[in-house]
Amino acid sequence: MATELTSTDIDTSDAVGEINKYNFRTKSTAVFKARKGIDAEIVHQISDMKDEPDWMRAFRLESLAIFESKPMPKWGGAIDIDFQDIFYYLKPTDHQGKTWDDVPAEIKDTFERLGIPEAERKYLSGVKAQFESEVVYGSLKEDLAEKGVIFTDTDTAVREHPDLLREYFGKIIPPHDNKFAALNSAVWSGGSFIYVPPGVKIDFPLQAYFRINAENMGQFERTLIIVDEGAQVHYVEGCTAPMYTSESLHSAVVEVIVKKNARCRYTTIQNWANNIYNLVTKRAFAYRDAVMEWVDGNLGSKLTMKYPAVYMMEPGARGEILSIAFSSKGQHQDAGAKLVHCAPNTTGQIISKSISKNGGRSSYRGLARVEKGAKNSKCNVVCDALILDAQSRSDTYPYIEISEQDVSVGHEASVSRIGEEQLFYLMCHGLSESEASTMIVNGFIEPLVKELPMEYAVEMNRLIQLQMEGSVG
Amino acid sequence: MTDILKISNLHVSIKGKPILKGVDLTIKKGETHALMGPNGSGKSTLGLVIMGHPGYEVTQGEIFLNETNVLELEPNERARAGIFMAFQRPIAVPGVKMADFLRHATTNVRNPDRKEGEDLIPMREFRKELKEKMNQLQMDAEFAKRYVNDGFSGGEMKRAEILQLAMLQPKFAILDETDSGLDADAVRLASQSIAEIGREKMGLLIITHHDKLLVHNPPDFTHVILGGRIVETGGKELAEELHSNGYDRIRREHPDAAADNDLYAKPKAEAEFAF
Numbered sequence: 001m002a003t004e005l006t007s008t009d010i011d012t013s014d015a016v017g018e019i020n021k022y023n024f025r026t027k028s029t030a031v032f033k034a035r036k037g038i039d040a041e042i043v044h045q046i047s048d049m050k051d052e053p054d055w056m057r058a059f060r061l062e063s064l065a066i067f068e069s070k071p072m073p074k075w076g077g078a079i080d081i082d083f084q085d086i087f088y089y090l091k092p093t094d095h096q097g098k099t100w101d102d103v104p105a106e107i108k109d110t111f112e113r114l115g116i117p118e119a120e121r122k123y124l125s126g127v128k129a130q131f132e133s134e135v136v137y138g139s140l141k142e143d144l145a146e147k148g149v150i151f152t153d154t155d156t157a158v159r160e161h162p163d164l165l166r167e168y169f170g171k172i173i174p175p176h177d178n179k180f181a182a183l184n185s186a187v188w189s190g191g192s193f194i195y196v197p198p199g200v201k202i203d204f205p206l207q208a209y210f211r212i213n214a215e216n217m218g219q220f221e222r223t224l225i226i227v228d229e230g231a232q233v234h235y236v237e238g239c240t241a242p243m244y245t246s247e248s249l250h251s252a253v254v255e256v257i258v259k260k261n262a263r264c265r266y267t268t269i270q271n272w273a274n275n276i277y278n279l280v281t282k283r284a285f286a287y288r289d290a291v292m293e294w295v296d297g298n299l300g301s302k303l304t305m306k307y308p309a310v311y312m313m314e315p316g317a318r319g320e321i322l323s324i325a326f327s328s329k330g331q332h333q334d335a336g337a338k339l340v341h342c343a344p345n346t347t348g349q350i351i352s353k354s355i356s357k358n359g360g361r362s363s364y365r366g367l368a369r370v371e372k373g374a375k376n377s378k379c380n381v382v383c384d385a386l387i388l389d390a391q392s393r394s395d396t397y398p399y400i401e402i403s404e405q406d407v408s409v410g411h412e413a414s415v416s417r418i419g420e421e422q423l424f425y426l427m428c429h430g431l432s433e434s435e436a437s438t439m440i441v442n443g444f445i446e447p448l449v450k451e452l453p454m455e456y457a458v459e460m461n462r463l464i465q466l467q468m469e470g471s472v473g
Numbered sequence: 474m475t476d477i478l479k480i481s482n483l484h485v486s487i488k489g490k491p492i493l494k495g496v497d498l499t500i501k502k503g504e505t506h507a508l509m510g511p512n513g514s515g516k517s518t519l520g521l522v523i524m525g526h527p528g529y530e531v532t533q534g535e536i537f538l539n540e541t542n543v544l545e546l547e548p549n550e551r552a553r554a555g556i557f558m559a560f561q562r563p564i565a566v567p568g569v570k571m572a573d574f575l576r577h578a579t580t581n582v583r584n585p586d587r588k589e590g591e592d593l594i595p596m597r598e599f600r601k602e603l604k605e606k607m608n609q610l611q612m613d614a615e616f617a618k619r620y621v622n623d624g625f626s627g628g629e630m631k632r633a634e635i636l637q638l639a640m641l642q643p644k645f646a647i648l649d650e651t652d653s654g655l656d657a658d659a660v661r662l663a664s665q666s667i668a669e670i671g672r673e674k675m676g677l678l679i680i681t682h683h684d685k686l687l688v689h690n691p692p693d694f695t696h697v698i699l700g701g702r703i704v705e706t707g708g709k710e711l712a713e714e715l716h717s718n719g720y721d722r723i724r725r726e727h728p729d730a731a732a733d734n735d736l737y738a739k740p741k742a743e744a745e746f747a748f
Contacts, residue, residue: 424527425560429549429557430581431577443620
């Protein structure tokens with residue numbers, strides 16, 4: 001059972017109080033809080049706090065060295081981060097101590113308009129350290145545990161499932177993959193760990209809410225999902241409520257292994273506050289006849305750079321990526337996908353939809369690569385951009401690398417301004433310009449929304465409506 | 474009070490090129506008017522301008538619905554004031570289901586002062602009514618789930634426009650070539666829908682060059698438009714004459730208008746839909 005900490009439960013001495021960008025008054029008690037900045041001492045402290053095995057400590061330190069040696073990415077948007085001005089580890093209790101009264105009215109109003117249930121609002125706004133998942137999902141969890149499914153936070157998995165975790169951890173996305181993967185590897189905390197045993201099919205979406213650990217909204221979460229042979233899972237991360245964090249950098253790593261004949265779908269809908277750099281590395285390996293699907297919705301943030309990838313490692317593997325980006329004023333979404341065909345008879349599809357409004361910039365950046373020997377592979381990329389006004393911008397950066405003759409690779413891109421004829425048609429039937437635009441935009445992203453679990457789809461539509469009214473973000 | 478839609482001395486240009494050159498037309502509630510004319514005469518332009526298409530510039534003249542200056546209204550305000558047009562070429566809106574679109578449209582038109590985000594017509598009530606109207610038009614229930622005009626056949630589009638008419642129940646309805654693309658059976662059904670609303674309850678402007686709809690909805694007045702002007706007005710016998718004999722007599726008797734018409738008739742697509 002979750003407990004809710006309020007300001008009355010803790011030391012409210014102002015001396016340790018701190019007001020962050022959103023005027024959430026966060027009050028620290030005498031618990032551990034690493035100082036700002038990143039170096040070996042901080043990494044040691046994190047490892048100490050978590051009481052980690054030596055191998056993980058070594059992994060973190062090695063990653064730190066890689067992080068320090070790596071240049072900033074040369075693609076994507078402008079990143080202006082002072083790495084020494086960030087807290088890399090806050091014990092979860094540091095987030096507690098906010099009360100509902102501390103949450104700004106506009107955020108409460110957004111929750112209201114999104115129709116987020118009361119219990120979740122407090123959790124999402126950081127007032128509660130943890131959603132009362134035990135109460136709501138307790139029986140489901142028991143049911144899953146009986147089937148041998150492991151669903152826990154990654155820190156717990158390091159302690160309780162060390163062998164299983166170690167076999168895959170950092171193997172799909174090694175620290176030297178890119179600067180931010182290295183950073184995450186050095187300072188990661190929280191995230192989900194999921195193992196689905198052979199043949200087990202989970203027929204409802206596993207949601208991040210489900211987790212019982214308080215650290216699941218971390219800045220540097222680390223998720224690892226292993227879907228064993230013939231198994232099936234749908235994992236849903238994030239939600240449409242605006243996510244406010246005290247630090248301006250979110251850098252996650254998500255690794256997924258989909259074994260023979262298995263199937264995994266990973267759905268993300270994120271709506272970051274617009275001061276956040278959201279720099280995430282997501283990659284899946286799909287083995288023989290396995291199917292991996294990423295459904296990735298990006299709203300908000302200052303800059304998002306995220307390209308979920310599927311590496312099709314064995315014959316018959318299939319990768320599907322559905323990506324959507326909505327950028328508004330002061331926002332740059334550099335989002336896309338990667339498909340890498342490493343074996344014959346593999347098939348991949350990328351569908352990307354982006355919307356730019358009010359001076360926002362959306363870029364599609366995608367890779368379609370066919371390795372030598374991946375004969376008879378098929379790869380199809382479709383990206384559609386919708387630009388709502390003359391101030392906004394959309395770019396497409398397709399990277400196509402083909403090392404095999406006998407393949408089929410297609411790329412279609414379209415960019416459209418919101419159709420004046422469509423607006424006129426809808427308005428002639430009594431819809432205001434804003435209602436009509438919202439309807440057109442919702443129609444544009446319908447192919448994605450219909451893939452979402454019901455409650456997310458409803459929230460997504462409401463969120464688009466709010467974005468279109470300009471009252472969010 | 475009888476509702477009156479009054480168009481006076483209407484001049485309209487597109488990209489500086491005059492299309493309508495002084496159109497006068499008054500439609501009262503309960504009247505059915507036919508507007509006929511060869512290609513490029515400005516028939517469709519008139520409908521689009523009454524609805525407020527942003528691609529046209531009204532350079533002179535007025536349109537009033539009772540005391541309201543229609544030209545000052547946005548298209549959605551015109552719809553809420555009770556003016557409707559069944560489009561000659563309905564526009565596809567992919568991803569938007571017919572039912573959702575119609576529920577918003579119907580709510581707004583029936584409750585013109587509704588603020589955005591406020592309640593829509595209750596789902597149950599709306600569905601029931603939509604189902605009835607669709608049955609009447611012999612439309613499959615699945616139709617409501619399809620995306621607005623997306624991949625519709627010509628006939629399906631036109632039925633969908635009539636369905637909108639039936640749901641919105643306007644004071645004035647413009648039917649722009651609604652009968653082209655419809656088979657005889659569908660024309661009969663469409664006419665039944667119009668009869669159901671009650672021709673006596675609205676003013677109808679039927680833009681056509683067929684007589685299909687006119688057979689079921691005999692016009693009280695027939696107007697012939699040529700070269701952007703209404704050159705003749707008569708009763709239903711004028712529509713019958715044009716249908717049987719074409720526009721040769723009209724052209725002969727109005728050579729200036731005919732010359733103007735031919736000037737703009739050629740790039741038809743451009744004249745009507747280029748913006």
